[in-house]
Amino acid sequence: MSTTTVATRPAVADRNSRERLAGVVGQVLAEAKKSGATAAEAGVNISQGLSVTVRLGEVETVEHTRDKGMGVSVYFGQRTGSASSTDFSEHALRETVRAACTIAKFTAEDDCAGLADPDRLAKDIPDLDLHHPWNPGTDRAIELARAAEDAARNQDKRIANSEGxxxxxxxxxxxxGNSHGFLGTVANTRHSLSVSVIAQDESGMQRDFWYTVARASDALESPESVGRTAARRSLWRLGSRKLATRQCPVLYEAPLASSLLSHFVSAVRGTSLYRQASFLLDALGQPVFADFVRIHEQPHLKGAQGSAAFDSEGVATQPRDLIRDGILQGYVLDSYSARKLKMQTTGNAGGVHNLTIDPGKDDLAALMKRMHTGLLVTELIGFGVNTVTGDYSRGAAGFWVENGQIQYPVEEITVAGNLKDMFRRIVAVGSDVDTRGNIRSGSILIENMTVAGS
Structure with a gap:
C-alpha cells in the first residue's frame, strides 16, 4: 500500500516529544523521592491516530484521536500506592504523586512488592524497527477503506450486504523510568485495514471478514486483496449444515490456533500459579504438549507486533523456550509473581513477546489431507474455557472434511475437550503461520475431540 504522507499531523515521537516525556518521568520520580518514597516508577505515553469506516460506499465514521497519560507507583518499604493523570502540568504531576503516596500509607505491607531487581533491567536497547508513522489523510483513508469494501461487494452478486x-x-x-536509574523509550506504530461482508442465497445469510495489520503501511495487504478474501470467506459459508455429535479430529485454522496458545499462556502466568488457579500447577519439567512441539518467545524480531527490548518494568527481554520437546521449561512471570513463587522474573510484565509455536512443513491443504476426515474450525464463539481445570468448550463454525477435501460448511456446533489432553494430542502444526498478532501459529491439528451438534 502507499506510504504517501501529508503534513497535516505532526509526529508524536520526534526528539522534542521524547525529551519532554523523559522530563515528565524525571519530575515525577524526583517528586516521589521528595515525598519520602523509598522507590518509585513512572510511565508516560502519548498517542494519536485516525480511524475511518465506510459502509455500502458511504462514510459512516471518521475519528481522529490524540491521547496522553501518566501513571506512577510509589513504594514506602513494602507498602505501595499508584495513581494516574492525563494532565502533565507541574501542579497536576505533584498532586498525582501525592495521591499515590497517600494510598501507599494506607495499604498493607507486601513482601513481594517493589521494583524489578536492578541487575535484570535492560542496559542495551536495540532498534526493533517498530516506528513507521503513516498519515494518509482523511480523504485517502476513506478511499482505501472504500476500495477494500468495493472489492468485496463486487466479488460476487451473492454479497448482499456489508458491515463496512x-x-x-x-x-x-x-x-x-524508575528510581533504579532506568529510563527506556519506545516509539511504535500499528496500521490496519479490515472488511466484513454478508453473503446471501436461498440457504440464508452468512458473514465473515478479513483484515491486515502491520507496523508499516507498505507491509499491509492491498485493499483489493483484503476485500476479495473477506468475500470468499463469506461465500464459502453459504449452505452451512449442522453435524450430529461425534468424536473426530479437529483442525484449527491458523488465525484461531493462536487462541489455544493463549490458554496455555494463561495457565503458566504467574498470577494463575501463585493463586493455584491453573491446570498446569507444578508442571515445570513435565510433558505438557506432544513431544515434537516447541513454543518459544522471540522478543527481538524486527517489526513484529509483539517485539520489545524490555517489559513494562524495564526488565530486559530475551529469546527463550517455554516448551521444548513437549516439556514445560518455564513460566510467564513479572517481578511480583516471581517473588510469590520464589523465582526470578522472566521479563513478562505486560505479557509475552512474539510467542511462537514452531511450524511444520504442511500447509492447510496438506493438513486436511493428513486429517482425512474431520472438522476444520474457522470461527470460535464464546469463551467456555476453565483455566483451573482445563475444561474447554466453545461454539464453532467451519467445514466438514472427508478424504482430505472440504465437503460442506457447518455451523451451530460446539468443540469440547480438556486442554491437557488437547495439547498432548496435537498431531501437527502448519506452515501457514499467522503473524498478525503477538502469538504466532500455523494451523493446529488435534487428534481427537468431541464435536457436539444436533
Whole structure:
C-alpha cells in the first residue's frame, strides 16, 4: 500500500516529544523521592491516530484521536500506592504523586512488592524497527477503506450486504523510568485495514471478514486483496449444515490456533500459579504438549507486533523456550509473581513477546489431507474455557472434511475437550503461520475431540 504522507499531523515521537516525556518521568520520580518514597516508577505515553469506516460506499465514521497519560507507583518499604493523570502540568504531576503516596500509607505491607531487581533491567536497547508513522489523510483513508469494501461487494452478486470497511492508523510514544536509574523509550506504530461482508442465497445469510495489520503501511495487504478474501470467506459459508455429535479430529485454522496458545499462556502466568488457579500447577519439567512441539518467545524480531527490548518494568527481554520437546521449561512471570513463587522474573510484565509455536512443513491443504476426515474450525464463539481445570468448550463454525477435501460448511456446533489432553494430542502444526498478532501459529491439528451438534 502507499506510504504517501501529508503534513497535516505532526509526529508524536520526534526528539522534542521524547525529551519532554523523559522530563515528565524525571519530575515525577524526583517528586516521589521528595515525598519520602523509598522507590518509585513512572510511565508516560502519548498517542494519536485516525480511524475511518465506510459502509455500502458511504462514510459512516471518521475519528481522529490524540491521547496522553501518566501513571506512577510509589513504594514506602513494602507498602505501595499508584495513581494516574492525563494532565502533565507541574501542579497536576505533584498532586498525582501525592495521591499515590497517600494510598501507599494506607495499604498493607507486601513482601513481594517493589521494583524489578536492578541487575535484570535492560542496559542495551536495540532498534526493533517498530516506528513507521503513516498519515494518509482523511480523504485517502476513506478511499482505501472504500476500495477494500468495493472489492468485496463486487466479488460476487451473492454479497448482499456489508458491515463496512475500516482503516486505522496509530502512532504512540511511551517512556518508562524508575528510581533504579532506568529510563527506556519506545516509539511504535500499528496500521490496519479490515472488511466484513454478508453473503446471501436461498440457504440464508452468512458473514465473515478479513483484515491486515502491520507496523508499516507498505507491509499491509492491498485493499483489493483484503476485500476479495473477506468475500470468499463469506461465500464459502453459504449452505452451512449442522453435524450430529461425534468424536473426530479437529483442525484449527491458523488465525484461531493462536487462541489455544493463549490458554496455555494463561495457565503458566504467574498470577494463575501463585493463586493455584491453573491446570498446569507444578508442571515445570513435565510433558505438557506432544513431544515434537516447541513454543518459544522471540522478543527481538524486527517489526513484529509483539517485539520489545524490555517489559513494562524495564526488565530486559530475551529469546527463550517455554516448551521444548513437549516439556514445560518455564513460566510467564513479572517481578511480583516471581517473588510469590520464589523465582526470578522472566521479563513478562505486560505479557509475552512474539510467542511462537514452531511450524511444520504442511500447509492447510496438506493438513486436511493428513486429517482425512474431520472438522476444520474457522470461527470460535464464546469463551467456555476453565483455566483451573482445563475444561474447554466453545461454539464453532467451519467445514466438514472427508478424504482430505472440504465437503460442506457447518455451523451451530460446539468443540469440547480438556486442554491437557488437547495439547498432548496435537498431531501437527502448519506452515501457514499467522503473524498478525503477538502469538504466532500455523494451523493446529488435534487428534481427537468431541464435536457436539444436533
Amino acid at each position: 470497511g475500516s482503516l486505522t492508523t496509530h502512532e504512540g510514544l511511551e517512556v518508562y
